[in-house]
Amino acid sequence: xxxxxxxxxxxxxxxxxxxxxxxxxxxxxxxxxxxxxxxxxxxxxxxxxxxxxxxxxxxxxxxxxxxxxxxxxxxxxxxxxxxxxxxxxxxxxxxxxxxxxxxxxxxxxxxxxxxxxxxxxxxxxxxxxxxxxxxxxxxxxxxxxxxxxxxxxxxxxxxxxxxxxxxxxxxxxxxxxxxxxxxxxxxxxxxxxxxxxxxxxxxxxxxxxxxxxxxxxxxxxxxxxxxxxxxxxxxxxxxxxxxxxxxxxxxxxxxxxxxxxxxxxxxxxxxxxxxxxxxxxxxxxxxxxxxxxxxxxxxxxxxxxxxxxxxxxxxxxxxxxxxxxxxxxxxxxxxxxxxxxxxxxxxxxxxxxxxxxxxxxxxxxxxxxxxxxxxxxxxxxxxxxxxxxxxxxxxxxxxxxxxxxxxxxxxxxxxxxxxxxxxxxxxxxxxxxxxxxxxxxxxxxxxxxxxxxxxxxxxxxxxxxxxxxxxxxxxxxxxxxxxx
Numbered sequence: 161x162x163x164x165x166x167x168x169x170x171x172x173x174x175x176x177x178x179x180x181x182x183x184x185x186x187x188x189x190x191x192x193x194x195x196x197x198x199x200x201x202x203x204x205x206x207x208x209x210x211x212x213x214x215x216x217x218x219x220x221x222x223x224x225x226x227x228x229x230x231x232x233x234x235x236x237x238x239x240x241x242x243x244x245x246x247x248x249x250x251x252x253x254x255x256x257x258x259x260x261x262x263x264x265x266x267x268x269x270x271x272x273x274x275x276x277x278x279x280x281x282x283x284x285x286x287x288x289x290x291x292x293x294x295x296x297x298x299x300x301x302x303x304x305x306x307x308x309x310x311x312x313x314x315x316x317x318x319x320x321x322x323x324x325x326x327x328x329x330x331x332x333x334x335x336x337x338x339x340x341x342x343x344x345x346x347x348x349x350x351x352x353x354x355x356x357x358x359x360x361x362x363x364x365x366x367x368x369x370x371x372x373x374x375x376x377x378x379x380x381x382x383x384x385x386x387x388x389x390x391x392x393x394x395x396x397x398x399x400x401x402x403x404x405x406x407x408x409x410x411x412x413x414x415x416x417x418x419x420x421x422x423x424x425x426x427x428x429x430x431x432x433x434x435x436x437x438x439x440x441x442x443x444x445x446x447x448x449x450x451x452x453x454x455x456x457x458x459x460x461x462x463x464x465x466x467x468x469x470x471x472x473x474x475x476x477x478x479x480x481x482x483x484x485x486x487x488x489x490x491x492x493x494x495x496x497x498x499x500x501x502x503x504x505x506x507x508x509x510x511x512x513x514x515x516x517x518x519x520x521x522x523x524x525x526x527x528x529x530x531x532x533x534x535x536x537x538x539x540x541x542x543x544x545x546x547x548x549x550x551x552x553x554x555x556x557x558x559x560x561x562x563x564x565x566x567x568x569x570x571x572x573x574x575x576x577x578x579x580x581x582x583x584x585x586x587x588x589x590x591x592x593x594x595x596x597x598x599x600x601x602x603x604x605x606x607x608x609x610x611x612x613x614x615x616x617x618x619x620x621x622x623x624x625x626x627x628x629x630x631x632x633x634x635x636x637x638x639x640x641x642x643x644x
Contacts, residue, residue, distance in 0.1 A: 164570040166312045167584050168235055179313075184349050185236055194581050201232040201577055204338040213334055213393055228331060229626030233582060234339060234346070235574045235589075235608045239635040242353075242604060245308075245316060245591065248501030250600040251491060253304050253593045256323055256478050258494040260300035264291055264474055274493050275486045279510075284531060285477035287439055289446055293463055295472040296371045297597040302470045303362075303434075304593045305329075305607075309504070310572040317504045317569075318487070319588060323471060323478045325436050328607040328627075329358060329592050330394040333401070335629040336605065351634040353604035359401040361594055361601060362434075366404075368596045369468050370431045378431035381405045381421060383412070385437050385453045395436050404434075414457030417464035432468045433458075439473045481530040481564045482508055505567055509560040518565040519556060522549050525565045526617075527556070540617055542568050571617055574628060576610055586611045588619050589630065604632040 166172060169186055171179040178186035208227045237245070262269050263280050264287075270277045280286055305326025307319040336355050340347060363380065370378035384395035386408050399406035405421065412430065413420050420427040435442065441451040446459040461467045477483060485506040491499040507514035509527075518525060522541050529537035539552040556563055573584030591606035608628040609619035619625040 164311075165584070166310065166315075166570070166572045168310070168572055168574045168587070170575075170584075171313065181238055182236065185234075185346075188346065188349070189233060189575050189582055194577070197232050197577050197582075200342040201230065204230050204232065204342055207338065208334065211334075213330070213397075226621075228621045229612060230335060230338065231576050231585075231610055231612075231626050231628045232339075232343070233575050233577060234343075234629040234631050235587065236350075237630065237632045239633050242632045245501070246602045246604075248316070248499070249306055249591060249593050249602050251495060251497065251500050252306060252318065252321075252487065253301065253595055253600045255487070255491040255494045256301050256304065256321060257299060257595060259490050260323075260472075260475055260478060261294065261298060262494075263477070264300075265294070269490070269493055272493070274489050275483070279482055280477065283477050283480055283483070285480045285483075287474035287476070289459070290472070290474040295462075296465065296468045297369045299369055299595055299597045300472040300475045301478065302365060302369060302472075302595055304595070305590045306501075306593065308501070308589045308591070309569060310589070311569055312572075316501060318484075318501050319504055320481060320484055321478055321487070322590075323475045324438065325471070326590070326592065327391045327394055327436075328590055329603075330397040331627050332592065332603070332605055332607045332630070333358060334397075335607075335627060339629045346631070350631060351636060353632040353634055355603055355605035358592070358603045359398070359403075361603065362398070363402045363404070365594045365596045365601075366402075366432045366434060366468075366470060369470070371465050371468055373466075374431040379421070379428060380432040380434065381407045381412075381430055383407055383409070383433050383435040383437060383455075385441070389436070391436065398434075409453055409455050412455045412458075414455060414461050417457070417461045417466055419455070419458065419461050419467045430467060432470065434470045439476060442469075442473060479531075481506075481528055481532070482510065482561075485564060504569065507565040509556055509563040509565060514565070515556065515560045518563075519553060521565075522553060524568060526568055527552055527563055527565045529562055530564060531562075538618075540568065543616070568617070574608070574610065576612065576626075576628075578612075578614075583614070585614070586617050586619065587628070605630045 169178055169182050269275055301323035305322040308316055309319050310316050366380040367378050381404055382399040396406055411422055419430040421430050437453050440447045441453040443454045443458040444451045445456050462469055485508050488499045507518055509515045509518055525541045527539040571586040574587050575582040576585040587608050587610045589606055589608050591602050593600050593602045608630045610626050610628055611619045612626050
């Protein structure tokens, strides 16, 4: 595989000649002493720890809170690359919203046989209670984090869709802050698109999707499960930077289908809730009755059209990896165009031929649970033991509907600081898209996750992965030169 691996800086030259337009960043990597890179990286991680930029690992009692390792060498996108990505992302997110509106409405895509009816209506991510209810402004997925990988100069592939509660945007913003402080020369060399407008863009989107009848300054809040949640830092960071209240269930009450926030000055009506709570826990009167995280009556207020929930309940079905496998057809069905960003080739194990192929080639494939996330419930065949492969073989035979399989891709690498100096490590990429019903806006940047262990393809923070800043160059900054 090594000969096929594409490096974001060096292309296929394996460290000899940088890609056209990447000469300056290659020179910066070569000429900055390893000790200096290490000093800056240590400084960034110390700052993250001091700021409390941590995440929790469920089930890890010895180290409940961790910082995500940060790598000082950034990833760089040219303006042309970004234009291609942002157009494809807008097309995909638009199709996702149309799909959700359809399957909870007329279900034309099911009647036309584009997506199997049983795959949708029998899916654990499908939420029958929202059938026939159109959310304010018709938007289901206001915030999407689309996971992508790259295998060559022009080969960007979508790995999965995250339209429930995608996380990681706080790391995008904090990583940029660290790079601006620790590597200012890079921002003198390159004209880099800023990412710090994201909080303003999020606030504007939230206000724009407020329900009819809301005031000219809608009251927006972020609903968190609380500080035990793995992404609590992000919840508090976003609320602070967006300029909205961070609330827990006890801070909200519903009267006459209207949501109110308890404040020291009395109750205040709430118009828009950016909820970071899964559907099942949103409202104990509708979903799980044992939920202590949700607000009783919240769904009644939602159905009455008195509050906007971001993202809308029911969107989880689009995160299902079996549904993902139909996204090229879904994009074509609603837009009339081929998907500008293709999927990774995917075998649906619910289909007999695909299951047999998967069972015959387990050692070469990546197998995933259709409802899995965070790198859990996944087999990477080439790096798994024979025992792990046999465990998955049994699981596949027992529940083929629960799995998909994909080829083991030669994910691109980015130079990453290691004990031996900078070495290529595999990465993926999560850009963040905001949708207000009229347009889809993608922040020019995102979260690059890096597998820090040599040869590893698993980039998830819960599995030991780290993050990098992602620089998107402005059109006039393609051929910068380092000063002598």
